[in-house]
Amino acid sequence: MRKIFYAFAALGLGVVNLAKGEGLIANGGFESGDGDETDNWNSTLGSPPARTNAEAHSGKYSMRSTLKNDGPVPSEGHLGQSVVTGVADGKTYDLTFWAKQTDHGVSYVQEYAIEWYDNNGARLPGKGLTRFRGGKGKWAKVLVEGIPAPVGATGVRLVFRFVTGAVAGGSGEVFIDDVALVASDGSAPVVVQPSEVKLPGGVKEPVPKKVTQAKPTKPVKPAAALGQAGANPDASDPTWAGVTAVLKQGLAKADRDSLQKCMRDLGTLRRKWRQSPAISEASELVVLYLFTKSKPEQFTPLAVRWLSRYPKSGWARDVMVDTVYLQIDQALYRDAGKLIGEFLGRFPGDAEVPKFKILQTHVKKFAEATEKNRLK
Incomplete structure (x- = not known):
């Protein structure tokens, strides 16, 4: 769990200033939005969840996370909301949401997490990433009761995380709807002015809408x-x-x-x-x-795959250098020799060329010796 937690910790999430209403989460049913984008929430990472009318526990919309690996390349998406006002420290809260599981393939993980913040934006102890499952082909309620808001908490951040491992065939799909985070005693959120709250990135105060006469439409910018x-x-x-x-x-x-x-x-x-x-x-x-950089056995095949997908990339040079050295470390001499040849042909004036020319001779000998030993 710790190996993957950092991907969650650095997220930028949708921010809500909450003063009225039942519970802390805004638009928990995802009814407010435009197309596949929903208000008050933020979908992030490589495969972000999307608003959909294909399924709904109530109303017309829900959020759908669909992941499917391209070969062994992992997939990940996050859905989150930050509420900067309304939390009463010392109280307990109940998290509820509905989930419908339509795919839970190999290596797939789905989790939620809750973080608390004080009015200076400092993070307080919270509920770390916790796995959950939806109903298999049907809606099922997920209820987590008695989550304590630590002393000093004024804001909260809720995140859903969906991820597959670096394996071929990794996949998963789930629908989420009717998300709520309410005080266990049923009390309303604490009213706090947005100007009193400081969370990372700051909070922009809403600009009052003005009713004005319609103006002539301006030419639309190119798409x-x-x-x-x-x-x-x-x-x-x-x-x-x-x-x-x-x-x-x-x-x-x-x-x-x-x-x-x-x-x-x-x-x-x-x-x-x-x-x-x-x-x-x-x-x-x-x-x-x-x-995967810390896992050479995973990095090298995925790097080669990336290079095949983006052979003319401006970043290909760095990827090739890193891959060559990791291939040599793994005794993949034949693969390293092939990649060195490609590098020398593409970057003849690069600073690595003198080293690679020496390495090219050595890896060829090592590859031949390895092959002879294999045939014995």
Whole structure:
């Protein structure tokens, strides 16, 4: 569990200022939204959950998480909401939601987690990632009673996490609906002004709507400028610029926090730039390093697969270098020799060329010796 928790901890979630109503979660039935996007919640990571009218426990909509591995490449999606006001510290709360399980394949895990925050945005002890299952082909209620809000808590963050392992055939699908987090004694949320609360990233106060006379419509911008499906962001997008800055420094040198932030930012970008080839390429690359760099036996085949998918990528050079050295460490001399040859042909003036030319001779000899030993 600890190995995967960091992917949750760095999420940017939908933020709610709550002053009235029954319970802490806004739009728990996902009825408010636009198409596959829902209000008050944030769907993130490589395979984000989407709002759907295909199934619903009540009303017309629910949220659906559908994961299916492309080969052994893992998939992951998060659904979360942050409530910055309304929590009464010292009280206990009950979490309820309904889940319908339509697929629970090999290596698939689905979990929820609750984090509490004080009015300075400091994280307090909470309920860590906990697994759950929906009803098999039918709606089933998940009830977690008596969750204590620690002393000083004023805000709460609820996250659903869906993930598959790095295995071929990994898959999972579940529908979530009617999410609620209410005080166990039935009391209403505490009323707190948004200006009194400080959570990471800050909270923007809503701008009052004004009723004005209709103005002549302005020409619509080209679709690409609005984030057209299949279009790519450029350096003018500060979020994309931040991601590419990490990639340019080299993912092998990037620390875990930087990779986490990239994952969060890429999830945000994907909502704006749907089906962007550049974002898909970067997302798969960050996932590769974040989840498998410490596991060479998983990294090398997935890296080779990534290189075959994005042979002209601007990040291919770094991936090839890292893969070559890991292949040699695993005694995959023939594979390393092949990749070295490709590297020398593509990057003849690179600083690694002198080393790789020496390595090319050695790995060829080692590969021949290994093959002879195998045939004995």
